[in-house]
Amino acid sequence: MVPELRLGTLRDIAREARIRIITNSHKTHTPHLGSCLSCVDILVAAYFNGLRIDPKKPKDPERDRFILSKGHGAAALFQILAMKGFYPESALESYGQNGSVFAEHPPIPDHLPGIEAATGSLGHGLPIALGMALAARIRKQRYNVIALLGDGECNEGSVWEAAMMAAAQRVANLMVIVDFNKWQATGRSEEVLELTPLADKWRAFGWNAREIDGHDMVQLADVLFKKNSDGKPVAVIAHTVKGKGVSFMEDDNNWHYRIPSKEELDAACHELEIGA
Amino acid sequence: MRNAFADEATQLGDADPRIVLLSGDIGNQLFDRFKSKKDGRFFNCGIAEANMMGVAAGMALSGLRPIIYTIAPFTTSRCYEQIRDDVCCHNLPVIIVGTGSGLSYAELGPTHHSCEDLAIMRVLPNMTVLAPADEVELRQCLRAALKLSEPAYIRIGKKDEEIIQKKDENFEIGRSITVREGSDTCLIGTGTILPVVLGAADALAVQGVAARVESFHTIKPLDEKTLADVFSRYPVVAVIEEHSRIGGLGGSIAEWLTKQDRMNGRLISFGTDDSFMHKIGTQDYARARYGLTSENIACQVMAIIA
Known part of the structure; x- marks a missing residue:
């Protein structure tokens, strides 16, 4: 269990991240706000309470790896990495400008500390994460690898190719978290391609699967720290709400692409601040 | 040529523990000597080339030197975006070997022909593109490609190609x-x-x-x-x-x-x-x-x- 005091801190970090993400979207016209807000709590739980990482040693061979396979959540990741100390906050001032590395998707690792792989095209992150997890076995290292996928991303066949290989290889140091916010870019994910029962799908592919509330820091901590002893890779189906944290963005898929106006930004920040 | 590839990859794998061999469910018995090392560096990745390419990229990002082997169209056009994004965009030392290139598998029909691979591989930034004439060139290409810290595609034939070249001490990528x-x-x-x-x-x-x-x-x-x-x-x-x-x-x-x-x-x-x-x-x-x-x-x- 996470101590109550620590829980409060994690929630504060998540709230602060949401304010920054929405402010940045308004300022830099960066879309995918709904997708970013649905995974903020997962990112905070991973970076501030799960991963064994040291921002001062971003290339430490023994570090845990986190891959944002749903690369369009980069606007959230960029804020979290700055808050974690991988680069100074001032670096984000260039966001969205010509020549900046901060845009809509993560750049390659050489261009930004804390990034493990450039993603954006969907269905790429899990195979890469699997390669990293297998490399730990070959090189006799003890790190874990987490790949965060979108539910829409589970449309991609490469996700299931990787799922089968991970199960066949019994890769126990690999975890998938699916940010199951029930929407993809242009429709309900369930209506586009049949996704449910999602946890059972992963189980059928040979994984240990668990369903949690992806906004609950206690449940997130529980899965991140649970000892994985039976040799199977782990899939966490994190039920989330797209646009989580701002009443008029929640579960409204227009915020996949929409940019908040000044009035909307103020209203969103007000809600998040009074929620403190 | 494929036997020479397996032999050379095995020798190189003996000398360099970073080398990992990934096969797309082909080469039955071809890699028995590599597999006999039993050190977990051979992977039959199944008939799932997109995943295989991503796995290779993840391994290369973790300090390994993966070599991917399957039939030319399946290791190029089948998983082209993974080559582009995961391997080339990250500029990773992944060696992609396409066997049965060109018309080597003429009798298998057009799905198995590979007369576009040079074009689509050479247009990718960071990619070195090699097409050895025989097994002597192949062995030298493979050794030279492993010395690169960048991606390389090696297109090879199948078996019993005529040997023309002699081992060349001065062999160099980019020198005819x-x-x-x-x-x-x-x-x-x-x-x-x-x-x-x-x-x-x-x-x-x-x-x-x-x-x-x-x-x-x-x-x-x-x-x-x-x-x-x-x-x-x-x-x-x-x-x-x-x-x-x-x-x-x-x-x-x-x-x-x-x-x-x-x-x-x-x-x-x-x-x-x-x-x-x-x-x-x-x-x-x-x-x-x-x-x-x-x-x-x-x-x-x-x-x-x-």
Whole structure:
């Protein structure tokens, strides 16, 4: 269990991240706000309470790896990495400008500390994460690898190719978290391609699967720290709400692409601040 | 050629613990010696090439040196975006080996032909593109590619290719090998078509034309020094490849020519047509359908020179 005091801190970090993400979207016209807000709590739980990482040693061979396979959540990741100390906050001032590395998707690792792989095209992150997890076995290292996928991303066949290989290889140091916010870019994910029962799908592919509330820091901590002893890779189906944290963005898929106006930004920040 | 690949990869794997071999469910028994190391560095990734390429990228990001092996179209066009994004964009030292390239699997039909791979691989930034003529070149290509810290694609044949080359201490990626000297014309071959090219040189010799023959085992980076030499020296330079005339070595040299001042030599290009071959047959049959025979090449070159 996470101590109550620590829980409060994690929630504060998540709230602060949401304010920054929405402010940045308004300022830099960066879309995918709904997708970013649905995974903020997962990112905070991973970076501030799960991963064994040291921002001062971003290339430490023994570090845990986190891959944002749903690369369009980069606007959230960029804020979290700055808050974690991988680069100074001032670096984000260039966001969205010509020549900046901060845009809509993560750049390659050489261009930004804390990034493990450039993603954006969907269905790429899990195979890469699997390669990293297998490399730990070959090189006799003890790190874990987490790949965060979108539910829409589970449309991609490469996700299931990787799922089968991970199960066949019994890769126990690999975890998938699916940010199951029930929407993809242009429709309900369930209506586009049949996704449910999602946890059972992963189980059928040979994984240990668990369903949690992806906004609950206690449940997130529980899965991140649970000892994985039976040799199977782990899939966490994190039920989330797209646009989580701002009443008029929640579960409204227009915020996949929409940019908040000044009035909307103020209203969103007000809600998040009074929620403190 | 594939046996030589397996043998060389095994030797290299013995010497370098970073080397990992990934196969797309082909090469039954081919890799038994590599597998016999039992140190978990061989992976049959199944019939799932997109995942295989991503896994290789993840391994390379973790300090390993993966070598991927499967049939040419499946290791190139099948998983092209993974090559582009995961391997090339990250500029990772992944070696992609395409076996049965060109028309090697003529009898298997057009799904198994690979006459576009050079074009789609060489357009990718950071990618080195190699097409060894025989197993001697292949072994040297593989060793040289492993010394790179960047992606490389090696297109190879299948088995029992004629051995032409000798081990060359000075072998270098991007430096063509002169197989035969000649003062009248120059024939540039790439890959396993080299015996046909040499046959064309023989046929030209009968007619009193001395043809120089170059083996361009490297398509990218292009050996510009040799090109500058042959295009200034010979009135006709013929490129012969078991690949589409669009986008391969001939296309690459044509692009290069656009950047040069007026050259003495005229480029002519032999390769496969812009069409799928729906009729099956042997590799020789398929080559002949596209005019890739010694006789046709010699005849066409003679027609221009004479």
